[in-house]
Amino acid sequence: MLNLILFGPPGAGKGTQSENLIRKFNLVHLSTGDLLRSEIKNGTALGLEAKRYMDEGVLVPDAVVISMIENKYNQNAEAGGFIFDGFPRTVAQAEALDAMLGKHAKPITCMIALEVPNDELLRRTLERQKIAGRADDNEETFRKRMVEYESKTRPVAEYYSAQEKFKSVQGVGEIDEIFAGICTAIDALKFKV
Ligand code: ADP
Numbered sequence: 001m002l003n004l005i006l007f008g009p010p011g012a013g014k015g016t017q018s019e020n021l022i023r024k025f026n027l028v029h030l031s032t033g034d035l036l037r038s039e040i041k042n043g044t045a046l047g048l049e050a051k052r053y054m055d056e057g058v059l060v061p062d063a064v065v066i067s068m069i070e071n072k073y074n075q076n077a078e079a080g081g082f083i084f085d086g087f088p089r090t091v092a093q094a095e096a097l098d099a100m101l102g103k104h105a106k107p108i109t110c111m112i113a114l115e116v117p118n119d120e121l122l123r124r125t126l127e128r129q130k131i132a133g134r135a136d137d138n139e140e141t142f143r144k145r146m147v148e149y150e151s152k153t154r155p156v157a158e159y160y161s162a163q164e165k166f167k168s169v170q171g172v173g174e175i176d177e178i179f180a181g182i183c184t185a186i187d188a189l190k191f192k193v
Contacts, residue, residue, distance in 0.1 A: 002081035008114035010145045011121040018085045020179045028076045031085040032065050055135050057144030066096045089153045110189035111160040114171030
């Protein structure tokens, strides 16, 4: 059982590395960003509400993302393991996640953070804008997302650090090299739970 959180600022490469991790460890992928974009695509009430926040580059309210994650988790509760991507993004979300997993006696194994300098994050975001066409991938919104990250999301690293479940990994370089760094970090932490 591996319950992994992939952590990092916008544009750190969480989505790319999640794909590698899912394949290697056979995990169910729970990405709040992807789930929210799918709600928007389907035109649901939740999607309509979330879109206003996402286009502004601010976090969607905790209650919305927590109940979305709980639903998806319960649909897959028998899975061998999970990768949480883009969640938790606030300490309140982390506490809700720990409470949910506690009920199933399947705690978080570790949180791996991808370290990428801010200028590289912006460069990647503008590159992604050309390919994916996401409304929030422009310089102005990117800067707001970074402010949200620094004020609300970074404290989540300290939350898991206090549980001795946190490790950061170099997020710049070849995709395979970064992946190797992530796997080494998981190996170092996975026997602690
Ligand atoms: P990135 O990793 O590039 O920031 P995401 O796809 O993870 O992109 O998130 C896009 C947007 O979706 C965020 O800016 C935020 O508005 C919303 N969002 C995603 N996950 C969460 C979350 N856990 N809590 C609150 N808002 C979220």
